[in-house]
Amino acid sequence: MATESRRDTYTPQTLLEVAVGVFIERGYDGTSMEHLSRAAGISKSSIYHHVRGKEELLRRAVSHALDGLFEVLEEPVALNGPAIDRLEHVARRTTEVLIDRLPYVTLLLRVRGNTDAERWALERRREFDHRVAELLREAVADGDLRADVDVRLATRLLFGMVNSIAEWYRPGHDSAIPAGRMADAVVATAFAGLRAAGSRGAADGEG
Amino acid sequence: MATESRRDTYTPQTLLEVAVGVFIERGYDGTSMEHLSRAAGISKSSIYHHVRGKEELLRRAVSHALDGLFEVLEEPVALNGPAIDRLEHVARRTTEVLIDRLPYVTLLLRVRGNTDAERWALERRREFDHRVAELLREAVADGDLRADVDVRLATRLLFGMVNSIAEWYRPGHDSAIPAGRMADAVVATAFAGLRAAGSRGAADGEG
Structure with a gap:
């Protein structure tokens, strides 16, 4: 799957950078794991591979x-x-x-x-x-x-x-x-x- | 109706004050006429009696x-x-x-x-x-x-x-x-x- 194939290129650091951009744009409350998944171009399960959830990213x-x-x-x-x-x-x-x-x-x-x-x-x-x-x-x-x-x-x-x-x-x-x-x-x-x-x-x- | 009975106590000024509070709390984009109606305690049609919509309030x-x-x-x-x-x-x-x-x-x-x-x-x-x-x-x-x-x-x-x-x-x-x-x-x-x-x-x- 296209999204899964990009998983290996993601590090906790690049995921963090993407998340910070989304949090600033949408507000932390207004950001869902779905938003983060779309912005990062990886599946939600790939995100959960790196962090427990959006609060850990924050x-x-x-x-x-x-x-x-x-x-x-x-x-x-x-x-x-x-x-x-x-x-x-x-x-x-x-x-x-x-x-x-x-x-x-x-x-x-x-x-x-x-x-x-x-x-x-x-x-x-x-x-x-x-x-x-x-x-x-x-x-x-x-x-x-x-x-x-x-x-x-x-x-x-x-x-x-x-x-x-x-x-x-x-x-x-x-x-x-x-x-x-x-x-x-x-x-x-x-x-x-x-x-x-x-x-x-x-x-x-x-x- | 309870909400309608309060309409006469509302002036454009008090409605504006309520709207500003809601805009600040929810963000202008995140505010619907429904939010304004609930915060003001008056119906949406009562709000439309005063203003054309939320953009006029802004x-x-x-x-x-x-x-x-x-x-x-x-x-x-x-x-x-x-x-x-x-x-x-x-x-x-x-x-x-x-x-x-x-x-x-x-x-x-x-x-x-x-x-x-x-x-x-x-x-x-x-x-x-x-x-x-x-x-x-x-x-x-x-x-x-x-x-x-x-x-x-x-x-x-x-x-x-x-x-x-x-x-x-x-x-x-x-x-x-x-x-x-x-x-x-x-x-x-x-x-x-x-x-x-x-x-x-x-x-x-x-x-």
């Missing part, structure tokens, strides 16, 4: 995103030195991970929490946010971060900016901005601000 | 969001004075409109463009973005905005930050931040940056 996919994000927190530059520098490093590298693992992070950002796998992903996202908020708190205590913006709100606005990139970034597109340059822009905007140094009113802005 | 809903956003561009402070100040005003007021008209703007942000009404909404969003990008361009020309972040990218990061508020803001919640304070935080973060004035490394960040 868990593997969001794990790939979460592992990338948590690894950033363990990088030497994120662990040593003033909190403000560690925080900038985390913002920079998080942007790069988002671009490097775009479909996986996009899926993670859309998880809403109806199944165990989704609730687990939300819990890990919260844990990541808490660890970043802790860095912001330290940087405020050091006097290196403005104290007039609430730490939780600043964390949300910072990652709101980073995560919004997933809404429009198209890798491989002519005008796709390289990950490093995107990370520079995020850090420049969020930490130094869009205002030029010495622009009129800049002192008010920083007061 | 158009009215996103119009409410778009009108609020475009009105900001016509406010005196957005029309007079240095571009940098007009831009900050637009960022501030856009944040306030997002919070004041939260469900409508949330729906607008989720529009993907499968129907005429959706394509029209996307076109108007693009027009809004172009007008804001024009302000950024003027502010760069004035030397008031950093020149090392591409104008289109800066526009996207700025509104990425603003729009992300719709993902988590819960009005009426104990910890809901008032619209004005949220707008202050957005302007402080995006224009002056999170770094405290005089923090170590601030000069690099602004270089």
Whole structure:
């Protein structure tokens, strides 16, 4: 059978890539094993040969995103030195991970929490946010971060900016901005601000 | 019939509010007139008494969001004075409109463009973005905005930050931040940056 004959060319990794695309397009709730089977061009039983079901695919996919994000927190530059520098490093590298693992992070950002796998992903996202908020708190205590913006709100606005990139970034597109340059822009905007140094009113802005 | 007896209490406005909630919950594509009828507690024919169909409800809903956003561009402070100040005003007021008209703007942000009404909404969003990008361009020309972040990218990061508020803001919640304070935080973060004035490394960040 045509569909069976393709089974051997499928690895857990290629199946995962196809599943992530379908989850993003249809939503996780709206995706059936039938949809996955058609998108992958292999039978449902071939899929069950690799995974127990769609929840396992979701868990593997969001794990790939979460592992990338948590690894950033363990990088030497994120662990040593003033909190403000560690925080900038985390913002920079998080942007790069988002671009490097775009479909996986996009899926993670859309998880809403109806199944165990989704609730687990939300819990890990919260844990990541808490660890970043802790860095912001330290940087405020050091006097290196403005104290007039609430730490939780600043964390949300910072990652709101980073995560919004997933809404429009198209890798491989002519005008796709390289990950490093995107990370520079995020850090420049969020930490130094869009205002030029010495622009009129800049002192008010920083007061 | 029970459902018919409630018809007179429905106005186009209350029907619109219910429809926006259903569109956000189920997605516009996933919403049928039957879903709207059940959520509103009135018959489908009662809904057709008010509107031609769900596309008209979508158009009215996103119009409410778009009108609020475009009105900001016509406010005196957005029309007079240095571009940098007009831009900050637009960022501030856009944040306030997002919070004041939260469900409508949330729906607008989720529009993907499968129907005429959706394509029209996307076109108007693009027009809004172009007008804001024009302000950024003027502010760069004035030397008031950093020149090392591409104008289109800066526009996207700025509104990425603003729009992300719709993902988590819960009005009426104990910890809901008032619209004005949220707008202050957005302007402080995006224009002056999170770094405290005089923090170590601030000069690099602004270089």
